[in-house]
Amino acid sequence: MPALAELTAGLPDSPPVDPASIAAALTRTLVVLDDDPTGTQSVADLPVVTGWSVDDLAWALGTGAPAVYVMTNSRSLDPADAKRVNTEVVTNALEAASRTGTAIAFVSRSDSTLRGHYPLEPDTIADLIEAGGTPVDGIIISPAFPDAGRVTVHATHYAGSPAAGYAPVGDTEFARDKTFGYTSSDLPAWVEEKTDGAVSADQVLTIDLATLRTDEDAVVAALRGASGRAPIVVDCLEENDLRLLARALARAEEAGATFVYRVGPPFVRARIGQEPHAPLTPAEAQPAASAPATDALGGLIVVGSHVGLTGRQVDALREATSTPEIVLDVPTVLDPAARDAHVADVAERAAAALGEGNVVVRRGGAFVAGRDAEESLDFARRVSAAVVEVVQRIVAARCPRFVIAKGGITSSDVASRGLGMSRAMVRGPMLPGIVSAWEPQDGPAAGVPYIVFAGNVGDDSSLAAVVATLNAGIGSR
DSSP states (O other), rough: OOOOOTTTTOOOOOOOOOHHHHHHHSSSSEEEEESSSSGGGGGGSHHHEEOOOOOHHHHHHHOOSSSEEEEGGGGOOOOHHHHHHHHHHHHHHHHHHHHTTOEEEEEEOOOTTTTTTTTHHHHHHHHOOOOOTTOOOOOEEOOBBGGEEEEEEETTEEETTTTTTTEEGGGGGGGGGTTTTTOOOOHHHHHHHHHHSOOGGGGGGEEHHHHHHHHHHHHHHHHHHHOTTTTEEEEEHHHHHHHHHHHHHHHHTTTTTOEEEETHHHHHHHHHTTTOOOOTTTTTTTTTTSOOOOOOOOOEEEEOOOSSHHHHHHHHHHHHHOHHHHEEEEHHHTOOOOOHHHHHHHHHHHHHHHTSSSSEEEEEESSOSSSHHHHHHHHHHHHHHHHHHHHHHHHHHHOOOEEEEESHHHHIIIIIIOOOOOOOEEEEEEETTEEEEESSSSSSSSSSSEEOOOOSSSSSSSSHHHHHHHHOOOOOO
16 A cells, blocks of 8 residues: 555645644634544543434523534434434524524534545535525535545545555445445545436546645635535645644635535534644543443443454453453344343343443354344344443442443443433543543433444544543542
């Protein structure tokens, strides 16, 4: 795989942008429809809601934060449900904005490896904006996540690392996703692929790094020239590139342009002018004063992701700490005669293990395929419900010192249903630019550090490193 230097040969340097200048010019609060909870890993000190009632959204907007996150979990939904959820969120957000007197703009946050409901989600948002009388000029497509090794160069999206090199994302395991698979790494071609040819590659506007870094007026002119929801693909190699884009977007929007943002995690940080937050220290990762009293000596790690990296991370944690693992066996969960006893047993054993230290609960066992898509979805929902019940039972029996949820869908289920969380504050990352720590504001685990850990970020040692920080926080009290 090519090194980054090979991909960027001949490109100009990025002139530094002061994020404070972007923050000072911000005129709207960003409402981020996050299709799984991992979108918060690039930001700090922002509110999160796991539901989208007008009251919850009004609470979030009422904090005065420059951006608020709404956990739609839509990546786990079928297209019809994803459209319904996006519609509900935007409708209620507009009402909450009216109630609180807040000007808002919408972000459709999705995966930095191009998985998710595109173009359905940004189109749904655009439909509702336009129903209010405001034409949407363009859809900003910026999936880059440099902290996680996802970069866009010459309109081609890559995934990798400085050590391993960078592969076109269409050549990676992410492109073979059973639900959201694709073949194109060239983003204009990807747009054509995902729109089934309704938008051809040559209709996609592109903003390359050379222009972004040397001619802001040309970028603004390109943005202002967009119309009819034109897809606009933007190159990005580093944080400052996103700040340059943010500054140009602010100018175009001030001149009357309207955009919907379809972006990866760090875009919001740049767009609101927030400095990257340093990884939380052990002292910062302690439970809040509101956390329930407990005799637990460790935390709960719930693993739902199936990507190879997650498996290696769990292996490294086990090797480094001898953390016990308890398997929630999928075939047993799907057996009505055995399900309830198995769930109770897993929860009881995990709660007991917390009295000694950390414990991993993971889904395992033989793969069970449904006879068709409908049955497969039913199986997935039943397994998810079992995970949720296990977490509920554990928390009721012995509240953990912290909870880590590994995998996007898992982290959503554990937060909203397992921990009964409807409101939280993002405190910051556990590792540089990745892995988000939340402080639940309600539910039976209010105040307990909740760590949202995507399945596809970090290296083999990252999970062990996060656990080490959290364990040090326990020891420091």
